[in-house]
Amino acid sequence: MALTDFLAAAAEEGLLPFGAELEAARRFSLDAHEVEGAALGAGLLPERYARNSGSIGLAGQLALHESRVAVIGCGGLGGFILEGLGRLGVGNIVAVDPDRFEASNLNRQLLATVENLGEPKAEAAVRRLRAVNPAVRCRGLVERLDASNADRLLAGCQAAADALDSIADRLTLAAAASRLGVALVHGAAAGRYGQAATQLPGEDGVARIYAGAEAKRGIEVELGTLVFAPAVVAGLQVAELCHLLLGEEPGLRGRMIALDLGLIETSVFKLH
Amino acid sequence: MRVTLRLFASLRTGRFDEAEFELPPAATVGAALDAAGVPRSEAAIIFVNGRHADFDAHLAEGDALGVFPSIGGG
Secondary structure, three states, rough: OHHHHHHHHOOOOOOOHHHHHHHHHHOOOOHHHHHHHHHHOOOOOHHHOOOOHHHHHHHHHHHOOOOOEEOOOHHHHHHHHHHHHHHOOOOEEEEOOHHHHHHHHHHOOOOOOOOOOOEHHHHHHHHHHHHHHHOEEEEEEEOOOOOOHHHHHOOOOEEEEEOOHHHHHHHHHHHHHHOOOOOEEEEEEEEEEEEEEOOOOOOOOOHHHOOOOOOOOOOOHHHEEEEEEEEHHHHHHHHHHHHHHHHOOOOEEEEEEEEEOOOOOEEEEEEE | OOOEEEEEEHOOOOOEEEEEEEOOOOOOHHHHHHHHHOHHHOOOOEEEEOOEEEOOOEEOOOOOEEEEHHHHOO
């Protein structure tokens, strides 16, 4: 029996049960990503996406499956972003971070647990995505993005998330993404505050945001960061990445949203 | 001329949320910040009437100036 026949026979009202995916992978010696691609290509929606379908649809789910996104930074923002991209069903993710978990990360970083202190963040990202959605191919790179490796780290990506914690590194990423034709969704958090913006290829929105910054770090040095700030900002970043991958106009293109989660206030400004 | 200055995030601490200032005609953003007692080193992102601007931009009567500190955490 061919793979598509097996999948069609196992489907119930267009949905492919999770157990049938596992059985298909075993029977046809495929990984979960390959089974998911075959199912979506045959018009069958894996059961895990049942609650995506009313908003994304089968064609959108296939587009997400075929997408590649780089998440640069796997800390406070990156952990929530990776979680969101995995559950959305983005098929290929590159998780980049040179650091290892420390106890001071536990207050806000989704991927940090008391059991993985000392572990590279990028490796924790790969393990988490495998547990959340095995159909995602996630590569973890324990590296710091810089001008010399940006081309390699962003290769083949349609979009990237700026989830870094250093202004200098953010500017390096933004310049590389703009030059390489990769859409970039910027996010930053400090204390109870946050901001996000979307920069399309050829644009310089992130450089404008930090044009007046004299120091390498911002007010997070004094305020620290409370967990809800990166959680909300990362949610906005995942939404923008989703829109970009589905070919929709991102709402934050050329604009910055500023969040005050103490006052629960939002403001939106034009960067160009 | 009068301009409105709105501070955001931690810039409000010990200062104000929003205030009006009387400035000479065509004063720059930098001059407005000096008049308001906001150090330029803390004013990382500037918007005039909702659009990105810098210290050298000239203001006009009724302009609304918004200023943010630098937020870089992840």
